[in-house]
Amino acid sequence: QVQLVESGGGLVQAGGSLRLSCAASGRIFSNYGMNWFRQAPGKEREFVAAISWSGADTRYADSVKGRFTISRDNGKATLYLQMNTLKREDTAVYYCAARRGLGIVSIPSLMDSWGQGTQVTVSS
Secondary structure (H helix, E strand, O other): OOEEEEEOOEEEEOOOOEEEEEEEEOOOHHHEEEEEEEEOOOOOOEEEEEEOOOOOOEEEOOOOOOOEEEEEEOOOOEEEEEEOOOOHHHOEEEEEEEEEOOOOOOOHHHOOEEOOOEEEEEEO
């Protein structure tokens, strides 16, 4: 399985920006479609964004569309999530997850690997 390590979380004021990174190792990164999920206290884990192996296809949750951008650098084996115009409701632990294959699969139970998560807190 590919190993994943997130970074870049932190405390930011509403309206601000953060960029999350997810470094992959152990397997060929370009063999995997990648996702970002998040989980707020007391809530279920929810889909945020996904990207295909090549980066050509992306998908977003309605709640982040137009504010977040998912991207990847296969040469660096790294996934990114640029988060702009952050809102208090974006506060959560953010996880990257990998699913082997060419297309986009965004169901949490079907992911092959997960990172440990990084906390994002948005203050008003």
